[in-house]
Amino acid sequence: MTRPRLVYFDFAGSRGEECRIALHLAGVDFDDVRITDADWPAYKPRTPFGAMPVLELPGQPPLAESNAILVYIGRQHGLHPKDDLQAALHEALMSYAEELRHQISPVLRITDPAQKRAAREELARTVLANWGRQVERQLGDSAFVGGDQIQVVDIKLYLVVRWLTSGTMDHVPTSVLDHCPKLLRLFRQVGAHPGVQAWLARGQRPAA
């Protein structure tokens, strides 16, 4: 291996996509390795914690956990605050985004149509609405969390907001974060960022 490899499912969303976008914005020449469902059981035991994304760096142990990967990329390439407290504040938001994903996952596994509808409507009304409200309280008037420069925290929030508001989660209305104008503005700013646009224009398989 001569250059970094970012390993994730062939899916243009969630934790893997946020790491790919961060690497792209950082200008890192990396191998975008897509693991198929068929190949996943063989690769899984080689990952640190049995999950992806994983960042493989030449001559180094594999790095797992999306937030650790994002912070590492951010620190190396000026996409994360240098000030320790500012960095910790960004990392708190990133952890809060991961907490949300862990709350959503069990609801997405419900298959019975009536139970699924009820659970997702309840999720939108309670967990998702509250998550947006709490994040909104942390945001200021600038385009991004840390001011007018995009950083890894913004990429993480962008992916989560895109997922929640995309309409791909049945019974979760696209208006679920309409009470969070600052968060929606950040989402639009990240989506309009030239580096993010350039990544999205590569024609990745669209996904929330």
Ligand SMILES: N[C@@H](CCC(=O)N[C@@H](CS)C(=O)NCC(=O)O)C(=O)O
């Ligand atoms: N906390 C981890 C969660 C990783 C995770 O759950 N990854 C999912 C994909 S988004 C996965 O690998 N699922 C397959 C499996 O667990 O077998 C992170 O932030 O990277």
